[in-house]
Amino acid sequence: MHFELFPKDTYVSRRRKLSELVGSGLILLMGNEDAAMNYADNCYPFRQDSSFLYYFGLDLTGVAGIIDVDSGREILFGDDPGIDFIIWTGTLPTMAEMAGEVGVITTRPYADLGKLLSEAAGSGRTIHYLPPYRNANLLKLSEWLRQPVAAIKAGHSLSLVRSVIHQRSHKEPREVDAIEKAVSISADMHFTAMHQARPGMKEYELASKVQEVSHAAGGRLSYPIILTVNGHILHNHYYGNTLLDGQMVLVDAGAEESMHYAGDLTRTFPVGRRFSNQQREIYEIVLSSLEKATQMLAPGVRFIDVHARACEELLTGLKAIGLFKGDPAEGVEAGAHTLFFQCGLGHMMGLDVHDMEDLGEQYVGYTEQLGKRKDFGWKSLRLGRELEPGYVLTVEPGIYMIPELMDRWKAENKLASFINYDQLEAYRNFSGIRIENNFLITEDGYHRFGKYLPSGVDEIEAIREEYLAGMA
Amino acid sequence: MHFELFPKDTYVSRRRKLSELVGSGLILLMGNEDAAMNYADNCYPFRQDSSFLYYFGLDLTGVAGIIDVDSGREILFGDDPGIDFIIWTGTLPTMAEMAGEVGVITTRPYADLGKLLSEAAGSGRTIHYLPPYRNANLLKLSEWLRQPVAAIKAGHSLSLVRSVIHQRSHKEPREVDAIEKAVSISADMHFTAMHQARPGMKEYELASKVQEVSHAAGGRLSYPIILTVNGHILHNHYYGNTLLDGQMVLVDAGAEESMHYAGDLTRTFPVGRRFSNQQREIYEIVLSSLEKATQMLAPGVRFIDVHARACEELLTGLKAIGLFKGDPAEGVEAGAHTLFFQCGLGHMMGLDVHDMEDLGEQYVGYTEQLGKRKDFGWKSLRLGRELEPGYVLTVEPGIYMIPELMDRWKAENKLASFINYDQLEAYRNFSGIRIENNFLITEDGYHRFGKYLPSGVDEIEAIREEYLAGMA
Structure with missing residues (x-):
């Protein structure tokens, strides 16, 4: 088989649990198809x-799974390879063999799926499906269920969404092992960046080396690399700048290991041997915020409170260097931190780097009691709920x-009682700094994933010093 | 600007020519959107x-262009970045500025496009659009033109398709330069593979190094790398095997340079220092076929005849080693070569590695007089027409x-007068060999693209010998 699987029981028990949670009806889990880049082939x-990987495991195109909660019957839909497939793509085990590996007894040709669903819908059965984020699946559902795409988009099953989120949010030990591996590969990607950056290099040259590490480990990127001297652009995927001495490089990059679990790490380091004083001051503030937030991680703690505490720590540091004035906690309350930190402190991670984002952030990261805020900065916090x-x-x-x-803020004189706008001018071309680690919430606290990756100023400068001295 | 453009006149004159060729109506050229991987973001x-790049140049999401052939008016649709875009993605020039760079005076918000098209369709104007290969564009057209997706798929403009193919098939000198660059980067990818392969390595380890070369040159892959010890699987994208001494590696890999022109090269070389005798014999046959085909390249020659000649050369060589019997030309006529060479000899290349495949192979590679064959092997020949x-x-x-x-053939005793099935058994686990170069058809012959990349047995063995001796 050209893909890895957990032991059969993993999938069997996940599906059994899902059936219990959903209670009744037909559960449909669709696999993805190949996505056209510049032409179909x-x-x-x-x-x-x-989610298909989680419950049915098969890592290939042209498959979908049905769980009939009422009868307990499970069916995998897919076609055995013909001679054209063998010539162009190679041999595969039969569908029956592959289904057997994930504990499914019944298989049927893919073409039967539409008919089965049309009939089930016609006879009034509930068909639970997840929100389709790929247009190919949206179009198929529209055809099979004979509804316009707008109705299909609106018609996904909230009961299925909540059940899948409940299961996938609590990582099994095997999943924790896979994430450990993904984060360690991700750490290697960052070691490569820190060790090989040099003034005069293009961002894409360094990014190509970072990417190589993830692929050479048998995986791939879990998201497009952010590697930039303009770290203040949060999701910057432009790599055309030249690294200049005096600048910093922000690298936000993670590996997806071979079973598709993600890592997601960020480091910011000087292009030259050392941070400037201004850079070091800001760096230490961000690092202190990371440390304060990390110390809070434990079951029962709301992540929205961790976010607020991290923001308070940022403002405390910014006060010490004269950019913020007043009480940091009050500043956070008023939203003053969002001039410097416009996004959220973190997000769930697993089979997706923003885990289950396709199922809806409000369900993954929040609860019925705790809704997502809509104001600037807070609206970008993907996770707020109590940790488990x-x-x-x-x-x-x-x-x-x-x-x-x-x-924009200065023109509006926005929150001028908190912000020293005059002092801020000196930071106009500062760019940005982010530091990111990945954690498991344990029974009594947290576990930091992956091999050790330096984040202290001295450690990072030592790596840069050593490498650039070797180059000289 | 975060992307490169040719001089403004390039786009202006391409659009003027397109208008002349199409003659009347509204021409719509849609840009692509971001494509979801495992969730929308x-x-x-x-x-x-x-095609959008060719006529309008702008290398970003959220844009589309209209050419009103009747009035001569051109409009680029797209939105200026707001503050959220700036925070997450960075600043951009305004739409008006970018449109100016490609010689378009009028710009309008993207949301106006649907209204304009609905009105134009309502008033009975012909709207020429290309076959949509991305579902996102299919869905938009379905909404704007108020037709079901099946009708949209069937409703593309053949006049526009033929006109675009006519223009894009004849590469301008600037395009030739870009392709030269892409093929030279591609050659570097193959040098890397030949220089760095070693027994015990995983295919994905070597593939990661090949990919790095394309990215480090400021480009990307023009198609997913084929790098395999199972070269007989034509489009093999599995990289999990270990390279073993005695095996060959087939590498089919090409770069897309920064303006998106493609290269597409293949080499096959031994994992160890030398080809085996069996491997060398087959290799020389393939190389001879490549040489014979290359010598034929010139204006006025039908590529289907070059394909037939190349196949004949393969059978001539296979006869010499006892796998084929009878007359090679008759063998090609009967299709005996398709047991060994199941695909086509080549294809057009340009902004797409299979250039313009989204517009229809029958129009790109064939003519009204010369239709594509439907029989095994021949049906996979993408290019048949007279070269220009x-x-x-x-x-x-x-x-x-x-x-x-x-x-399968042996069980049917298929073409048994041509095939020595008994001899063939010794080749059951041979795998496959492909050698591929890229060419421009000139006024009096051809130009081989890119820096020199060895294909001779002695040259390749010398590279392998040198590298592996250095390792020892």
Whole structure:
């Protein structure tokens, strides 16, 4: 088989539990298809749907699974390879053999799926499906269930969504092992960046080396690399700048290991041998925020409170260097931190780097009692709910000096009782700093994932010093 | 600007010519959107539509262009970045500025496009659009033109398709330069593979190094790398095997340079220092086929005849080693070569590695007089038509020993007067060999693209010898 699986029982018991949680009806879990890049047959690298992987495991195109909760029957739909497939793509085990590996007895040709669903819908049965994020699956559902795409988008099963989130949020020991591996590969990607950056290099040259590490380990990237001298642009995927001495490089990069579990780490380091004084001051503030947040990680703690505490720590540090004035806690209450930290402190991580984001952030990261805020900064916090053992998440504070945002706030004199706008000018071209680690919530606290990756100023400068001295 | 453009006049004159060719109506050219990988916001690397790039140049999401052939008016649709975009993605020039760079005066918000098209369709104007290969664009067209997706799929403009193919098939000097660059980067990818392969390595380890070369040059892959010890699987994207001494590695890999022109090269070389005798014999046959085909490249020659000649050369060589019997030309006529060479000899190449495949192979590679054949082997020949100066294409003969196909033919005693089935058994686990170069058709012959990349047995063995001796 060209993909890895957990032992059969893993999938059997996950599906059994899912059936219990959903209670009745037909559960449909669709696999993904190849996605066209610049024409139908030049595809992006195949990525299976994460929920399909979780319950049915098969890491290939052209498959879907049905769980009939009422009868207990499970069916995997897919076709055995014909001679054309063998010539172009190679041999595969039969569908029956592959289904057997994940504990499913019944298989049927893929073409039967539409008919089965049309009939089930016609006879009034509830068909539970997840929100389709790929248009190919949206179009199939629209055809099979004979509803316009808008109705299909609105018609996903909230009961299924909540049940899948409940299961996937609590990582099993095997999943924790896979994430440990993914984060360690991710750490190697960052070691490579820290060891090989040199002034004069293009961002894409360094990014190509970072990417190589994930692929050479038998995996891939869990998201497009952010590797930039403009760290204040949060999701920057432009790599055309030249690294200059005096600048910092922000690298936000993670590996997806061979079973598709993600890592997601960020480090920021000087292009030259040392941080400037200004850079070091801000760096230490971000690092202190990361440490304070990390210390709070434990079951029962709301992540929205961790976020607030991390923001308070950022403002405390910014006060010490004269950019913020007043009480840090009050500043956070008023939203003053969002001039510097416009996004959220972290998110769930697992088979997706933003785990289960396709199922809806409000269900993954919040509860009926705790809704997501809608105001600037807070609206970008993907996780707010009380932490539970088995949750896996990132913590990634940062300080981002965004000239357009600074100008906009200053023009409005926004929160002027908290912000020293005059002092801020010296940071107009500062760019940004982010530091990010990944954690498992345990019964009594947390576990930091992956091999040790330096984040202290001295450690990072020592690595840069050693490498650049070797180059000289 | 975060992307490169040709001089403004390039786009202006391409659009003027397109208007002349199409003659009347509204021409719509849609850009691509980001494509979801495992949830909406974790996207595959953005790839702009090639025809949009060709006529409007803008390499970003959220844009589309209209050419009103009747009034001569051109409009680019797209939105200026707001503050959220700036925070997450960075600043961009305004739409008006970017449109100016490609010679378009009028810009309008993207939301206006649907209204304009609905009105134009309502008033009975012809709207020319290309076949949508991305579901996102299919769904938009379905909404704007108020037609079901099946009708949209069937409703693309053949006049626009033929006109675009006519223009894009004849490469301009600037395009030739870009392809030269892409093929030279591709050659570097193959040098890396030949220099760094060693017994015991995983395919994915070597593939990661090959990929790095394309990214480090500021580009990307023009298609997913094929790097395999099972070269007989034509489009093999599994990289999990270990390279073993005695095996060969087939590497089919190409770069897309920064303006998105493709290279597409293949080499096959031994994992160890030397080819085995069996491997060398087959290799020389494939190389001879490549040479014979190359010598034929010139304006006025039908590529289907080059394909036939290459196949004849393969059978001539296979006769010499006892796998084929009878007259090679008659063998090709009967299809005997398709047991060994199941695909086509080459294809057009440009902004797409299979250039313009989204527009329809029958129009790109064939003519009204010369239709595509439907029989095994021939049906996979993407290019058959008479060559013209400015065409850019690949030549890629191969010999592939596919056990399932051998067994099937032998069981049917298929073409037994041509095939020595008994002798063939010794090649059951041979795998496959392909050698591929890229060419421009000139006024009086051809130009081979890119820096020199060895294909001779002695040259390749010398590289392997040198590298592995250094390792020892």
